[in-house]
Amino acid sequence: MKNLNHSPSMPVLVSSDDESTCNHSSSDASISHDSNTNESTQSFHRSGSSVMFSDISNSKAVTERTAVAPHVGYKKVLVTGGAGFIGSNVAEYLLSRGDDVVIVDEINDYYDVNIKESNIKLLQESYPEEGRVTFYRGDICDEELMENIFKTDQPKWVCHMAARAGVRPSIQDPFVYIHSNIKGTTQLMELSHKYGVENFVFASSSSVYGGSKSTFFSEEENVDNPVSPYAASKKACELLAYTYHHLYQLNISGLRFFTVYGPRGRPDMAPFKFIDRVSRGVEMQQYGDGSSSRDYTYISDIVDGVVRTIDRRHKYELFNLGKGEGTSLKKFIGLVQKHVGKKAIIKVMPDQPGDVPYTCADVNKAYEYLGYKSKIPFEEGIRRTAEWYKTTYEKKEVQVCSEGQGCAPSMAATLVEGN
Numbered sequence: 090m091k092n093l094n095h096s097p098s099m100p101v102l103v104s105s106d107d108e109s110t111c112n113h114s115s116s117d118a119s120i121s122h123d124s125n126t127n128e129s130t131q132s133f134h135r136s137g138s139s140v141m142f143s144d145i146s147n148s149k150a151v152t153e154r155t156a157v158a159p160h161v162g163y164k165k166v167l168v169t170g171g172a173g174f175i176g177s178n179v180a181e182y183l184l185s186r187g188d189d190v191v192i193v194d195e196i197n198d199y200y201d202v203n204i205k206e207s208n209i210k211l212l213q214e215s216y217p218e219e220g221r222v223t224f225y226r227g228d229i230c231d232e233e234l235m236e237n238i239f240k241t242d243q244p245k246w247v248c249h250m251a252a253r254a255g256v257r258p259s260i261q262d263p264f265v266y267i268h269s270n271i272k273g274t275t276q277l278m279e280l281s282h283k284y285g286v287e288n289f290v291f292a293s294s295s296s297v298y299g300g301s302k303s304t305f306f307s308e309e310e311n312v313d314n315p316v317s318p319y320a321a322s323k324k325a326c327e328l329l330a331y332t333y334h335h336l337y338q339l340n341i342s343g344l345r346f347f348t349v350y351g352p353r354g355r356p357d358m359a360p361f362k363f364i365d366r367v368s369r370g371v372e373m374q375q376y377g378d379g380s381s382s383r384d385y386t387y388i389s390d391i392v393d394g395v396v397r398t399i400d401r402r403h404k405y406e407l408f409n410l411g412k413g414e415g416t417s418l419k420k421f422i423g424l425v426q427k428h429v430g431k432k433a434i435i436k437v438m439p440d441q442p443g444d445v446p447y448t449c450a451d452v453n454k455a456y457e458y459l460g461y462k463s464k465i466p467f468e469e470g471i472r473r474t475a476e477w478y479k480t481t482y483e484k485k486e487v488q489v490c491s492e493g494q495g496c497a498p499s500m501a502a503t504l505v506e507g508n
């Protein structure tokens with residue numbers, strides 16, 4: 090196993106020399122798993138994710154209803170959006186434990202494409218051996234390309250992270266969200282059922298909860314009132330996923346991520362923007378009076394939750410993946426100042442349409458079904474992210490793109506403001 094020093098975001102990996110075996114004992118898997126039998130003789134270092142499940146499998150929390158034994162054998166995983174923030178981190182983790190990845194990403198210019206290209210380069214350079222990282226640059230809605238990938242590479246596990254992300258830009262241009270998120274997800278589920286995929290895991294979002302008034306957002310809540318096209322597109326994916334499970338018994342889990350941040354994070358999101366702006370001494374925008382609160386989840390916790398879900402072939406489930414605790418905007422900015430070591434120059438702006446004032450995950454279901462529990466406290470996550478920014482980002486040339494393109498506003502503003 091490689092020790093990757095470039096990525097402080099990765100969870101500590103458990104190194105094991107155990108011969109891995111293909112475990113097909115999933116209690117409710119409804120698809121034949123014979124296709125993996127030939128692969129079970131390969132030896133791989135297993136991840137902390139599967140190993141750690143045994144820690145909790147004896148606990149009372151795991152009932153007969155919820156226990157789906159993790160598949161612990163080798164996998165070839167199709168990671169869509171693998172050039173992006175979460176997808177590249179998941180791919181890196183899968184590779185580090187011995188799985189192979191097939192990545193499809195169109196590398197769109199929603200934010201600086203150099204970031205996405207360097208994520209792919211990092212994976213390819215870390216795992217140069219034939220067949221470890223197969224990369225296709227293209228649109229997941231391209232039928233010919235996708236059919237060819239399923240035919241040629243035959244991935245039996247799908248981690249579908251590709252999407253147009255971002256709430257505010259979805260109000261300006263809803264159609265690209267309908268295309269990538271709804272059409273793209275449908276296309277992948279269609280092919281997954283056609284080619285006998287074992288498990289289909291896709292990214293939903295906490296934004297489906299809209300303006301929920303609950304203290305902890307639970308998967309049992311009604312989420313029929315999305316407040317942005319982005320949120321509506323994710324809810325639509327959840328509905329279509331149920332349909333594919335119902336019609337074809339495709340094993341599908343949808344993951345509602347709660348604001349993910351950390352090293353290699355998205356430059357259009359507040360954690361990166363704030364650290365970037367405070368570091369450069371550039372004015373930053375604070376929406377609202379600072380009392381809004383969010384559940385911020387550190388990238389290694391999300392990767393852990395995603396991999397746990399890939400390993401467990403649930404028939405159809407939705408899971409919150411969050412920290413389970415909110416942080417106010419005021420406190421957040423205070424921590425950024427503390428760990429960057431500079432004072433923020435703040436411009437207070439009105440609340441934005443589509444934004445929700447509060448998010449907080451109920452993570453009990455993810456704990457019960459997956460053994461998921463977030464480990465990184467918010468202050469530690471911000472400390473690590475600020476440190477990563479200092480050592481890797483501050484020195485780099487930043488490619489600037491206009492706000493109209495949906496690119497990182499902080500970077501656009503950085504150029505305008507002459508920094």
Ligand SMILES: NC(=O)c1ccc[n+]([C@@H]2O[C@H](COP(=O)([O-])OP(=O)(O)OC[C@H]3O[C@@H](n4cnc5c(N)ncnc54)[C@H](O)[C@@H]3O)[C@@H](O)[C@H]2O)c1
Binds near residue numbers: 268
């Ligand atoms: N980051 C968060 O806080 C967060 C929160 C909730 C949900 N999510 C979801 O998690 C997933 C990953 O998010 P991220 O933060 O890594 O975003 P990201 O933008 O960094 O990654 C998404 C990747 O998908 C690619 N992509 C988009 N449309 C595509 C298409 N049609 N064909 C091929 N590739 C395409 C993009 O080029 C990008 O590299 C997304 O589905 C997002 O909606 C993220």
